[in-house]
Amino acid sequence: MSKPISCYLLDDELPAHVVLSKFISRVPYLELLGQNVDPFEGLEEVQTLKPDVLFLDVEMPDLSGMAFLKSLPHPHPVVVMVTASPQYAADTYNFESVTHYLLKPVGFDKFLEAINRVTKRLGYTPDGSAAPDLGAPAQPVAPPAPVVDPRENVPYFLVKEDKKLIRVAPEDIVFVEGMKDYLKLHLTSRLLVTHMTMSKLEEMLPASQFLRINRSYIVRRQAIDEIDGNQITTVDGKKIPIGVTYREAVMNELKKNMI
Numbered sequence: 001m002s003k004p005i006s007c008y009l010l011d012d013e014l015p016a017h018v019v020l021s022k023f024i025s026r027v028p029y030l031e032l033l034g035q036n037v038d039p040f041e042g043l044e045e046v047q048t049l050k051p052d053v054l055f056l057d058v059e060m061p062d063l064s065g066m067a068f069l070k071s072l073p074h075p076h077p078v079v080v081m082v083t084a085s086p087q088y089a090a091d092t093y094n095f096e097s098v099t100h101y102l103l104k105p106v107g108f109d110k111f112l113e114a115i116n117r118v119t120k121r122l123g124y125t126p127d128g129s130a131a132p133d134l135g136a137p138a139q140p141v142a143p144p145a146p147v148v149d150p151r152e153n154v155p156y157f158l159v160k161e162d163k164k165l166i167r168v169a170p171e172d173i174v175f176v177e178g179m180k181d182y183l184k185l186h187l188t189s190r191l192l193v194t195h196m197t198m199s200k201l202e203e204m205l206p207a208s209q210f211l212r213i214n215r216s217y218i219v220r221r222q223a224i225d226e227i228d229g230n231q232i233t234t235v236d237g238k239k240i241p242i243g244v245t246y247r248e249a250v251m252n253e254l255k256k257n258m259i
Helices: 014-025 039-049 065-071 086-092 108-122 198-204 244-255
Strands: 005-010 030-036 053-057 078-083 098-103 157-161 164-168 173-179 182-187 191-195 210-214 217-220 224-228 231-234 239-241
Touching: 005 014, 005 039, 005 108, 014 030, 014 108, 014 157, 014 198, 030 039, 039 065, 053 065, 065 078, 078 108, 098 108, 157 191, 173 198, 198 210, 198 217, 210 239, 210 244
Parallel strands: 005 030, 005 053, 053 078, 078 098
Antiparallel strands: 157 164, 173 182, 173 217, 182 191, 210 217, 224 231, 231 239
16 A cells, blocks of 8 residues: 655644645545644744645745745655635746645635645555656546535644644633634633634634624533523633624524424
């Protein structure tokens, strides 16, 4: 059996880590070696781990994806650029190592297109047979059964606090409190403060497990202990008002479990 293609993720946005790591796990011949939200730490880890493929964000604070590649000693891994800004595509292809360009939000079909190009570039065949002719089209990879929402089966998130990445399982979250560009994650065992917007976290969390009940709060459904009029009480005793603009949607969701 062929050795798996090793991968590394470098992106300052945690939702991208959730989606791409899930996609990697769905392809049997891909292996995730590591991931980071800090480009400077990632620069050291990529040189140490020497992955076959680097999924690299274009826009990162302090060090852009292009600056990262200029700083990375050769030989480079095969690079797949990932970004929400298509205007940077032309610049990234100035690097010989860049094989493909993924536009956020990344769908599984587009991810497989990138992997097809990667296998062609590496001369890799999943069944371990002879490498294909690099001048011929890459052999298509049959996708596994489609997943409606990859967030639903994510076992944990990596949440950045200071310079550390903290592993947080969805079931550890009681509620989330927003404070402009910072969030307080009230966990069952501790309080975690991270630099992130509420909208980004809402995109990241599985919708079946969490409810946005006002502009500043997201609550895990299983952590709701009591509903009294327009107020929710969580299992740890926190009383949170349901926002006027969120009230109808919240109550419609909660009515699904009423008897």
